[in-house]
Amino acid sequence: MPGNRVVVYKGPGEVAVESIDYPKLEIPQEVADHFGISKAAPHAAILKLVATNICGSDQHMVRGRTTAPVGQTLGHEITGEVVDVGDDVLFVKKGDIVSTPFNIACGRCRMCNEGKTGICLNVNPARAGAAYGYVDMGGWIGGQAEYVMIPYADFNLLKFPDRDQALEKILDLTMLSDIFPTGYHGAYTAGVTTGSTVYVAGAGPVGLAAAYAAQLLGASVVIVGDMNPERLQQARSFGAETVDLSQDASLADQIEQIVGEPEVDAAIDAVGFEARGHGEGAAEAPATVLNDAMTIARAGAGVGVPGLYVTGDPGGIDENAKVGQIGMRLGLGWAKSHSFFTGQCPVKRYNRQLMNMILADKADIAKAVNAVTITLDEAPEGYSEFDKGAAKKFVINPNGMIPQSAG
Incomplete structure (x- = not known):
């Protein structure tokens, strides 16, 4: 089984890339205990990250401007390839290239049924709404990593219709997870x-x-x-x-x-x-x-x-x-x-339509935000440069899957 590496908050102004366990099809223990549900997550998928981005929200934590503890894993802008799925995942398949909304949603609660997926009631003991790799957002492992687990995969994941087209336009499509x-x-x-x-x-x-x-x-x-x-x-x-x-x-x-x-x-x-x-x-x-x-x-x-x-x-x-x-x-x-x-944007309300705009060559969002690709090991440098005001959107390429011609 492969290992996994993830960007971690080490204290104000400092991040590092550290090795952690390869993800399991399990939800955080604190979520399972609070809601009285099984830690096992047959509804989940594991993604091999294709692209994951540094966000200004991450910078608030890294500057020490939140209550994030040292050791907090980072990253909520996630685009990846499905490499494993649980037994209850029916429609997402291995090999699919997918976008992941930064907000985690169960697809079962009142808020999710009303389309308010940014304030799901079943994914965070602290309050309504959860996100990957963020303080007080449920303890979910961050996605500035090589691999990440996505719960309620059939509900949360947006599949791109054509793999080759998706990889060619990945710098635009990676922006669908959040910004x-x-x-x-x-x-x-x-x-x-x-x-x-x-x-x-x-x-x-x-x-x-x-x-x-x-x-x-x-x-x-x-x-x-x-x-x-x-x-x-x-x-x-x-x-x-x-x-x-x-x-x-x-x-x-x-x-x-x-x-x-x-x-x-x-x-x-x-x-x-x-x-x-x-x-x-x-x-x-x-x-x-x-x-x-x-x-x-x-x-x-x-x-x-x-x-x-x-x-x-x-x-x-x-x-x-x-x-x-x-x-x-x-x-x-x-x-x-x-x-x-x-409040949090309910990403699922918009991501499919915006995907269609990108795939139809009607939205060049990567160019508008000046997307720049870096490696996972360059993430600390990317954080530093972004904090100094660089007019760039840093896209991390953890597994070398972004083609040179992407954009």
Whole structure:
């Protein structure tokens, strides 16, 4: 039986690649005990990773900005080849190339039956919703690895129809596990539609995916705000307008210069709780983006919040921030009748349709987010470079299965 290697959090600013046991068809003991179910998982599959990506959510843990313990395995963006299945797996077969939603869902509970797979009730003792390789998300082993176990495989896995086509387009298809649906979810729930003007806060991979998704939804103008000139250039590479938040000019004034008025039809927060204020050298101010969104979104607008907010942040700027309580101007949003949509993206709601867009050559998401392939051993370097603001989406190639011609 082969071994297995996985990226592990070693303390603030440090990750390493370590050897662990080859996965078994078993769920975490804490999940089995809490829900009174069998640890054995005949409903599960084991994947040989084809591609697995570094996510900004991972970086929150690696920076020490969550309660993640040393030894936490990492990785929730998973695309792989099925190499083993349990006896109760009926429709997923060995050799299939599949995308795995980052949210783990049982397919049996009320939330799953309502399509709310980001808040499944049966996969995490701590709260509704679970994910691979993430703190307080059920103890599931991370997928920045050579192999990973996927529970409830028939429900969770999205099979690509043609293996050769999938491998050729793998840099696009690997984005289906998280950032493409998450960005799309942010735009869709903000109400982006034909002719909309849109502001996206943050030009990291999720922000870029949200901006690209807003274009797919028919937006007339998409404006991306950030302080990183390389990331802003990446946004401009696919036709987005940009505003430099390190400048002294107000966000509203910069938006007015682009669309002729100081407001937009929809706003998207792709930054989350590590937000900073405006101006060069601005300090951390976790409510900045949400307050910006309410300021520049027109009355009646929607605000999509795919950016991560946490209930435990040891590095928070004050005691309130450490428990996720931030100075949001909710009265402003109430006065303007804004709608807010938060929480994990229910990836299954969107991934099949977005897959179809990729396979039909209608979505070049890998190009939009500047996907770059690295080896598993290069993961620590990738984390470091990403943390410094690289305008790249790092795709790990753990088993050398991504062809050189992919993209």
